[in-house]
Amino acid sequence: MPRSPASYRAEFPIFERCIYLNSCSLGALSRRSRARVNEYLDLWEARGASAWYDVWWAALEELRTRYGHLIGAAPSSIALHPSISSALGVAASALDYRTRPRVVVTSLDFPTIAYQWLARRREGVEVVVVESPDGTRVPLEAIERAVDGRTALVATSHVFFTSGAAQDVRALAEIAHRQGALLLVDGYQAAGQIPVDVRTLDADFYCGGGLKWLLGGSGVAFLYARPDLLPRLEPSVTGWFAHRDQFRFDARALELHDDARRLETGTPPMMPVYAQLGGLELLEEIGVPAIRAATQALTEDLIDTARAAGFHPRVAPDAPERSAIVMLPFDDPPAAVRRLAQAGFIADARPGHVRVSPYFYNVPDDHRALLECLTHGR
Numbered sequence: 001m002p003r004s005p006a007s008y009r010a011e012f013p014i015f016e017r018c019i020y021l022n023s024c025s026l027g028a029l030s031r032r033s034r035a036r037v038n039e040y041l042d043l044w045e046a047r048g049a050s051a052w053y054d055v056w057w058a059a060l061e062e063l064r065t066r067y068g069h070l071i072g073a074a075p076s077s078i079a080l081h082p083s084i085s086s087a088l089g090v091a092a093s094a095l096d097y098r099t100r101p102r103v104v105v106t107s108l109d110f111p112t113i114a115y116q117w118l119a120r121r122r123e124g125v126e127v128v129v130v131e132s133p134d135g136t137r138v139p140l141e142a143i144e145r146a147v148d149g150r151t152a153l154v155a156t157s158h159v160f161f162t163s164g165a166a167q168d169v170r171a172l173a174e175i176a177h178r179q180g181a182l183l184l185v186d187g188y189q190a191a192g193q194i195p196v197d198v199r200t201l202d203a204d205f206y207c208g209g210g211l212k213w214l215l216g217g218s219g220v221a222f223l224y225a226r227p228d229l230l231p232r233l234e235p236s237v238t239g240w241f242a243h244r245d246q247f248r249f250d251a252r253a254l255e256l257h258d259d260a261r262r263l264e265t266g267t268p269p270m271m272p273v274y275a276q277l278g279g280l281e282l283l284e285e286i287g288v289p290a291i292r293a294a295t296q297a298l299t300e301d302l303i304d305t306a307r308a309a310g311f312h313p314r315v316a317p318d319a320p321e322r323s324a325i326v327m328l329p330f331d332d333p334p335a336a337v338r339r340l341a342q343a344g345f346i347a348d349a350r351p352g353h354v355r356v357s358p359y360f361y362n363v364p365d366d367h368r369a370l371l372e373c374l375t376h377g378r
Contacts, residue, residue, distance in 0.1 A: 026218075033215060090265065159325070160189070216275050219272030241261065242262050296322070306371055343373050
């Protein structure tokens with residue numbers, strides 16, 4: 001019989017010291033990721049740069065393959081990056097804004113998305129921010145009104161970091177494509193906790209990374225680009241890993257890879273690559289559908305228990321639209337989070353809210369005890 005997701009709790013030593021409910025900020029460190037990092041350090045110590053020739057080069061290809069498997073994409077459509085900002089910067093530099101200067105974002109997206117195109121206003125790029133009427137979701141019809149024949153790109157989140165609400169990415173793709181625009185999806189708060197298939201979603205770009213639900217820590221991320229789109233992409237932000245013959249060391253000609261590696265930049269940080277491989281090993285073993293089912297049950301119990309305790313969680317109204325991010329309104333969130341930490345709970349503060357995010361390694365008693373601590377502190 002397959003193991004239940006909660007049975008993997010012992011893989012995460014942090015629970016020996018506290019109750020961890022902040023995976024939407026940083027996934028807990030697993031024993032497997034630590035073991036893979038130690039493997040990298042042993043290779044570095046024993047072989048030095050010679051490890052690049054076979055083992056580390058193979059690890060990069062393994063990571064592209066496993067990221068691709070995670071989101072239903074071929075490894076050749078995956079570019080590796082040290083952060084989402086890096087991935088977005090390359091994607092933004094690869095588009096032509098001369099006849100389509102408009103980029104549509106939303107007010108609930110993590111600001112890194114908007115920053116990439118706000119920084120290009122001197123190039124004539126026009127950033128349109130679609131507002132949320134309730135601070136939780138952005139109506140599809142509002143986004144559709146903002147997209148026209150001058151729109152190059154709709155860039156938005158799969159799951160909003162501000163509310164945990166999941167967007168209908170397929171519908172967003174239809175809105176963008178009807179006007180000849182592209183769709184870029186920031187999946188940082190989605191990939192790992194909910195199933196993703198970029199082919200079904202029809203996204204042109206999709207990015208994510210190890211920091212949160214993929215259990216890889218900081219320093220590793222990915223950018224998917226639709227295969228038939230790749231020949232059109234000529235990034236001006238680039239590096240030697242994008243060159244199809246990088247060890248020729250030719251400073252006179254930039255010849256890009258035919259596949260998604262044309263969207264890479266410099267030497268990847270190998271320690272985070274190894275940490276991410278350990279995290280993905282766990283996710284593949286459990287299965288994202290099983291993770292989604294377990295985490296969704298925890299989230300609904302958290303919401304119901306919070307409401308029974310007198311809280312008014314700010315979440316999407318319908319359960320299928322919710323992810324494992326629950327916003328609890330609070331007068332002084334930083335003080336509440338400090339008080340929780342003193343009591344052995346790790347949560348997060350965002351403007352006006354305490355943010356709680358259970359994952360498959362949590363159990364209902366975790367968030368119930370946290371809510372009791374919060375209730376006594378009100």
